[in-house]
Amino acid sequence: MSPALLELRRLAKSFGGARALRGVDFELRAGEVHALLGENGAGKSTLIKIVTGAHQPDSGTIAVAGTPVADLTPASARALGIACIYQQPALFPDLSVAENIALRLESGAGARRVDWRARRERAFTLLNRIGAAISPEAEVRSLSMPEQQLVEIACALGAGARIVIMDEPTASLTQKEQHLLFAVVRDLRTQGVGVIYISHRLEEILALADRVTVLRDGESVGTHPIAEIDEAKLIKLMVGREVAQIYPPSEATPGAVALALRGLGCRASGVHSVSFEVRAGEIFGLAGLVGAGRTELARILFGLTPADAGTIELGGRPIAPQSPQEAVAQGIAYVPEDRRRHGVVLDLPLAPNMTMAIHRRIFPGTWLRPRAERDLALGYIRDLAVKCTGPEALGGSLSGGNQQKVSLARWLATQPRLLILDEPTQGVDVGAKSEIHRIIRRLAKEGLAVLLISSDLPEVLGMSDRIGVMRGGTLAGTLPGGADAPTVMALALGQAA
Amino acid sequence: MAEIPKPKSSSASVWKDRLLSHEMILLYVLIALWVFFYFAGTTVNRRGVVVGFGTLDRQFDILRHSCEIGLLALALTPVIITGGIDLSVGSLLGLSAILFGSFWHDAGLPIPVAIALTLGVGAVAGGLNGALITQLKLPPLIVTLGTYSLFRGLAEAITRGSVTYTDFPAGFLFLGQERLLGLPAQAWLFFAVAAAIWLLVHRTTFGRSFRAIGFAPEGARYAGLPVDRRVASAYVIAGVIAALAAIIYTARLGQAKADAGTGYELFAITAVVLGGTSIFGGTGSIYGTLIGVAAIAVLKNGLACLPAVMRMNAAEEISGLLTGALLLLALTAGVLPRHWAQWRARHPARAG
Numbered sequence: 006m007s008p009a010l011l012e013l014r015r016l017a018k019s020f021g022g023a024r025a026l027r028g029v030d031f032e033l034r035a036g037e038v039h040a041l042l043g044e045n046g047a048g049k050s051t052l053i054k055i056v057t058g059a060h061q062p063d064s065g066t067i068a069v070a071g072t073p074v075a076d077l078t079p080a081s082a083r084a085l086g087i088a089c090i091y092q093q094p095a096l097f098p099d100l101s102v103a104e105n106i107a108l109r110l111e112s113g114a115g116a117r118r119v120d121w122r123a124r125r126e127r128a129f130t131l132l133n134r135i136g137a138a139i140s141p142e143a144e145v146r147s148l149s150m151p152e153q154q155l156v157e158i159a160c161a162l163g164a165g166a167r168i169v170i171m172d173e174p175t176a177s178l179t180q181k182e183q184h185l186l187f188a189v190v191r192d193l194r195t196q197g198v199g200v201i202y203i204s205h206r207l208e209e210i211l212a213l214a215d216r217v218t219v220l221r222d223g224e225s226v227g228t229h230p231i232a233e234i235d236e237a238k239l240i241k242l243m244v245g246r247e248v249a250q251i252y253p254p255s256e257a258t259p260g261a262v263a264l265a266l267r268g269l270g271c272r273a274s275g276v277h278s279v280s281f282e283v284r285a286g287e288i289f290g291l292a293g294l295v296g297a298g299r300t301e302l303a304r305i306l307f308g309l310t311p312a313d314a315g316t317i318e319l320g321g322r323p324i325a326p327q328s329p330q331e332a333v334a335q336g337i338a339y340v341p342e343d344r345r346r347h348g349v350v351l352d353l354p355l356a357p358n359m360t361m362a363i364h365r366r367i368f369p370g371t372w373l374r375p376r377a378e379r380d381l382a383l384g385y386i387r388d389l390a391v392k393c394t395g396p397e398a399l400g401g402s403l404s405g406g407n408q409q410k411v412s413l414a415r416w417l418a419t420q421p422r423l424l425i426l427d428e429p430t431q432g433v434d435v436g437a438k439s440e441i442h443r444i445i446r447r448l449a450k451e452g453l454a455v456l457l458i459s460s461d462l463p464e465v466l467g468m469s470d471r472i473g474v475m476r477g478g479t480l481a482g483t484l485p486g487g488a489d490a491p492t493v494m495a496l497a498l499g500q501a502a
Numbered sequence: 503m504a505e506i507p508k509p510k511s512s513s514a515s516v517w518k519d520r521l522l523s524h525e526m527i528l529l530y531v532l533i534a535l536w537v538f539f540y541f542a543g544t545t546v547n548r549r550g551v552v553v554g555f556g557t558l559d560r561q562f563d564i565l566r567h568s569c570e571i572g573l574l575a576l577a578l579t580p581v582i583i584t585g586g587i588d589l590s591v592g593s594l595l596g597l598s599a600i601l602f603g604s605f606w607h608d609a610g611l612p613i614p615v616a617i618a619l620t621l622g623v624g625a626v627a628g629g630l631n632g633a634l635i636t637q638l639k640l641p642p643l644i645v646t647l648g649t650y651s652l653f654r655g656l657a658e659a660i661t662r663g664s665v666t667y668t669d670f671p672a673g674f675l676f677l678g679q680e681r682l683l684g685l686p687a688q689a690w691l692f693f694a695v696a697a698a699i700w701l702l703v704h705r706t707t708f709g710r711s712f713r714a715i716g717f718a719p720e721g722a723r724y725a726g727l728p729v730d731r732r733v734a735s736a737y738v739i740a741g742v743i744a745a746l747a748a749i750i751y752t753a754r755l756g757q758a759k760a761d762a763g764t765g766y767e768l769f770a771i772t773a774v775v776l777g778g779t780s781i782f783g784g785t786g787s788i789y790g791t792l793i794g795v796a797a798i799a800v801l802k803n804g805l806a807c808l809p810a811v812m813r814m815n816a817a818e819e820i821s822g823l824l825t826g827a828l829l830l831l832a833l834t835a836g837v838l839p840r841h842w843a844q845w846r847a848r849h850p851a852r853a854g
Contacts, residue, residue, distance in 0.1 A: 309723075333726035347724040352717040352784055357710060361725040364707045371706045415725065 008071030010035045010199040011056070011087075011168050016065035018051050020432065025051040027223040028065065033168060033199040038190060040202045040210040040231075043220035044243055044462060044494075049203055052220070053170055056201075057089050058082035069168070088161030089170040094153040096145045102156055103128035103141035109160040131159040134196075135189045151182040155189060162198075169193060170201040175209060187213055205294050207236045207498060219243055240498070244462060244490035252467030253439075253446045255486065259284035259470065261321075263454035264306075264423050268315035274301040275478040277314070283423070288445065288455040290469030292462060293497050298478035299458045300342055303425045306456075307339040308332040320422055333362055338416035342427040342458075344405065348412035351401030355393060356382035358400050359414045367418075385414035389444060406430075406437020413444065424448060425456045430464060442468060462490055524778035524836060525790040531828075532797045539804030555807040566678075566686040566754065568799040570595070570747045570763065572792070573692060574770035575777075576699045577743035579791045580736040582774055583703065585716040585783025586635065586642035588737060591744040591770065593653035594627050595763030598748035600657045603667025603758030613674050621745045627653060628741020632734030650767070657760040666759040670752070678753025688750045695743060700788040702739075712736060716783025773798050776829050778836075798825055 011033040018026040026048045033039050043049050054060040056067070058077040067074050069085045077085075096105045103124045110127070128141035137155040145153060154174060161169055171190070175183045190213060193200055204210055210217055211231060218228040219242040226242050263285040270277035276298045283289040291299045304310045306317065308326030317324050319335055326332035332339070341347035349358055356378045360367050367377055382396035389410040393403055400411060409429060416424060426445065430438040445468060449455050459465045465472055472484045474496040482496045520526065544556030554560065574591045581588045598620050605616035627649070634645045677687050703709035711732040714722040723729050747766075752758045777794030779786025801824055806817035814820075 329723055329726040330728055339724070341724050346718065347721050350714050350718045350721050350725075353714060357714070361714060361722075361727065364710070364727070368707050371708065373705055373707065373710060 008068070009033060010037075010070055011201075012066075012068040012071075013052075013056070014066045014068075016052070016055060016067070017063050018055060018060060019063055025223050026055075026062070029220065029223070029225045031218055031225065032228070033201060035167070035197045035199055036194050037216065038194055038200045038202050038214045040204065040214035040217040041220065042204075042207075042210060042217055042239060042243060044460070047220040047243075048223040049220055050172075051223075053089065053172060053201075053203070056082070056168075056170065057087060083164060086165050086167035087170070088164060088166035088168070089172065090154055090157045090161065090174060092173045094150070094157045096153055096156060098146040099144065101142050101144055102132070102139055102148070105145055105156060106131060106141075106160050106163055110163050127163065128159070131163045132156075134162060135159060135192060137189065149182065151186050154186060158189060158193070162193075166198065168199050168201070170203070172203045173205070174202075175204065175206065183209075205498065207239055210239075211236065240491050240494050244494050251439075252464075253443050255288070255470055256446065256450050257286045257288065257470050259287040260452060261285055262318075263287075263320055264456070265318040266315065267318075269302070269305065269312055269317060270314035271301070271305050271310055271312045273313075274298070274304065274310045276301045276305060277479050279315070279475075279480050281473055281480060281483060283454045283456060285422075285454050286449050286452050287470045288449050288457055288468055290465040290472040291456060291458045291475060292460075292465045292472055292493050293475035293481075295460060297475040297497065299475050300427055301478070302475070303339060303341075303427050303456070303458060306332065306423075306425060307337055333419060333421075336419075336422035337425065338362075338419050338421035338423065339425045340409070340412050340416055340427060340429060342431070344408050344412055344432075349400040349403075349408045349415075352399060354397045354399055355386070355391070355403075355411055356396035358411050359385055359396075359418060362415050362419045381418065382414075385410075385417070389414055390440060404434070404437070406433040406441065409433055409437070409441060410444075413441070417448070421453070423454045423456065425458070427458045428460060429457070430459070430461065462493060466490060466493065524832070525787060525793055527835075528777065528790070528793050528797060528832065532793055532800060535797065535800050535804060539800065539807060543804050543807030545809065555804050560803070560807070562681070562686055564799050564803045565689050567803075568795055569686075569688045569692040570751050570754075571766050571769045571773065571798075572795040573695060573743050573747040573750070574763075574766055575773040575791050575795050576695055576788065577740040577747075578767075578770050578774050579699065579777075579779055579786055579788060580703055580709070580712050581642075581740050582771075582779050582781060583709075583712045583716045583783060583786045584733050584736050585719065586733065586736065587646060587771070587781070588628075588631060588642065588740050589646040589767050590627070590631060590649040590653055591740060591747075592763040592765060592767035593650045593657070594624060594741060594744040595748045595751060595766060596760055597627070597653040597657040598624055598745040599752050599758040599762040600660050600667070600760055602745075602749060602752060604660065606670070607667045613671065617749055620749060621742050624741040624743070624745025624748075625738050626741070628738040628744075629734065631741070632737035635737065636730035636734050654760070654764075657762075661760045663760065666757050667752075668757045670756060675753055675756055678750055678755070688754065691746070691750065695746065696788065696792060699739075699743075703786075703788050708732065708735065713784055716780075716785075769798065772825060772829055776832055778832075797828070801825060801828070 009032045013029060013031040015028040015030065016026050017028050029048065029052060031052070041049050051060065055062050058079040058081060067077060074085065097108070106128045107124045125141045132139050132141065135155060135158055137159065139148065139152055139155060145156065148156070158169065174186060190200055202214055214231050216228055216230050217234065219226050219239065221243060261284065262282050264283040267280050269279040279302060293299050305312045308328045308331050311327045312325065319337065324335050326335060326337065345351060359382050360378050367381065368374055379396050385391070386393060386396065391407050391410045393407060400408060403411065430441055433441065445455060445457065457465065457468055466488065470486045472486065472488055472493060474481045474484065474493055476497055476499055484492060539555040544552060544554040547553050577591055578588055601623050602616055602620040605611045605619050606613060631646055631649055634640050635642050680687050682690060703712065711722065711727050714727060715729055715732060719729065748762065751762050773794035774791050775781055776797060777790030779790060802821040805811050805821045811817050811820055
């Protein structure tokens with residue numbers, strides 16, 4: 006038997022303290038569609054980035070067609086015939102299909118006359134090979150999303166790609182467009198190309214793939230021929246871990262309703278008809294896949310993308326925040342997902358970071374009061390055990406977990422009624438993670454209503470008093486705190502449990 | 503709970519950092535330039551009178567001539583700290599000068615009223631910049647490039663390219679041409695504005711917000727800061743100060759004309775950036791800007807006093823050349839340590 010097209014052995018990769026991959030084995034054969042499945046953060050993206058040369062593995066080996074390769078770079082990966090097709094094609098919209106293909110394939114060395122006929126003919130041949138009825142002269146702008154993906158695939162084939170990676174290719178496609186894409190994928194298979202196919206849609210994987218590998222917490226939990234597996238088994242493989250971490254027990258005694266949403270929606274961000282209540286002292290977890298609308302919902306509540314349907318009640322009073330300022334004034338705090346861009350100003354010291362949302366209260370009359378600011382910062386540094394050299398340390402000098410505590414301190418200083426936490430422990434090392442969990446518990450105990458958005462399923466399960474599962478921009482269901490992972494995952498994926 | 507560890511750096515190294523900051527190094531350069539010109543640019547003429555750079559009269563002259571560009575540099579510092587730019591301040595100086603002359607001469611208003619109205623025009627013009635930038639989300643460079651032409655064009659339209667306003671009362675000209683308590687009169691105004699802008703940038707929540715917005719515009723929005731209002735206020739303040747510079751300009755020259763302040767915006771931006779304010783926003787200080795203004799003024803006037811330069815009759819050209827060189831040197835020195843660190847990180851073996 007010929008060697009596998011791509012063989013990964015014991016691949017490991019860490020980012021700071023977080024271990025994204027812990028010794029993954031993976032094999033792709035020629036003429037195979039191999040699906041890669043896993044929860045958010047299971048390690049799929051890291052794996053792909055290593056195969057395409059964007060990241061270097063810490064350890065492990067990569068072999069392409071039996072030959073070991075070391076020091077893979079994006080350029081050398083391309084030269085080895087590895088191509089990746091992303092959800093959003095990266096083509097030049099104002100150039101023709103033929104020109105776009107030429108830009109990828111013609112080397113840029115030296116000035117030559119452009120051979121327009123050769124360009125058109127090559128584009129025509131490549132598009133024909135995948136059975137795509139697209140004119141080489143069409144402007145890319147005029148093409149639909151799947152047509153653009155087909156152009157990307159044509160580029161990949163033109164570059165001699167033997168390994169094609171497709172990352173959620175159907176996420177923004179209609180049913181009909183999907184069938185077009187699937188036909189091309191099957192065609193690639195018959196031409197001996199190996200396809201790594203990443204998708205959250207189980208039915209798609211079952212219909213298209215030959216084998217499936219499931220990743221969980223940076224480890225492969227097994228590779229199975231598609232004939233031997235079904236949806237229920239896949240879900241179980243994805244979530245079926247022992248609870249690896251001990252979460253502090255809930256001590257909540259939920260009080261009055263703090264937040265009530267009725268039919269909330271915002272067309273611009275794809276969120277519609279969301280209704281639920283969060284009580285004071287309660288941690289309400291929001292689970293769902295990436296793109297299910299959880300962050301979008303938080304942005305509506307925080308006035309970043311104001312709602313255009315439904316109502317928000319905070320402490321019994323209807324509110325409609327049109328900007329973060331209004332949301333803050335009404336008692337909403339939002340610890341954002343993107344800590345480095347939105348959560349902490351990396352170039353400012355900790356003290357100004359922590360007082361940023363309370364200028365009016367701590368600096369009445371607009372004059373800065375350095376001593377009051379320093380005292381407040383020292384208080385939170387002690388209280389939340391922020392590891393730093395002092396209030397003068399720059400935000401960017403702290404580790405991820407400590408930055409997150411600074412972001413948290415900024416919002417606790419506003420003394421909010423509702424605390425929205427968006428991925429509060431993403432990219433945070435294990436120690437800081439459990440500290441943050443204890444802080445969240447304490448805040449809830451003190452009577453704060455907490456909305457906890459997390460893609461870390463055990464975290465949502467372990468921390469939440471109740472769990473809302475979002476799918477496709479709306480609430481797919483609400484589960485009690487003790488819900489198990491397969492139930493949540495089934496709701497998030499839209500499968501009957 | 504965790505004790506706060508003492509900062510690792512000793513007080514000696516804190517002082518070392520302070521003495522080697524961008525502003526301090528520029529200050530050393532300024533002092534070196536000054537001393538050089540003091541010795542090389544001062545001569546005794548045939549009648550035995552000391553002339554040139556080293557005379558007190560010349561020093562006051564430098565101060566007098568620096569006030570307008572200095573004011574524009576002060577106006578630009580908060581704007582640049584927010585990550586913006588205002589190219590229109592020089593043109594606004596011209597427009598304000600013309601309107602001031604017109605308020606006084608054509609409308610017959612008393613000087614104080616004309617001054618107040620002119621400052622109001624400055625605020626409105628700055629408000630126009632601010633509104634276009636924050637409400638329409640247009641890039642500051644393009645917006646103020648537009649108003650740069652617009653304001654100058656308006657000034658020329660009002661004067662039909664030929665009218666100049668002169669014959670201002672002596673009481674008004676005192677502001678631009680006489681001394682008060684030993685210093686040129688307008689210097690007091692300049693120092694007052696410098697103190698006010700220093701307080702604004704370094705001692706109030708406005709300055710804090712400018713910095714946060716300059717470093718992380720989205721981050722500032724996520725923190726609930728009124729980003730648009732703060733940014734707009736920086737442009738309004740810049741407009742008012744540009745109008746004030748127009749008043750001083752008119753008082754110094756005794757005439758208001760449409761081409762007043764042409765090209766001043768570029769000198770002002772140079773002074774601000776030379777003073778260590780990052781054109782990308784966030785970092786910057788008023789003392790840096792003041793040292794930057796002084797460095798450019800000393801370089802320009804000092805060169806004009808050098809015998810060799812006088813013989814060539816090329817003081818303008820050489821001072822332009824050296825100002826440019828100094829700016830590029832300052833910028834390069836600012837980024838070199840980072841590039842060096844990156845290079846070292848990439849090539850650990852070669853850096854040894």
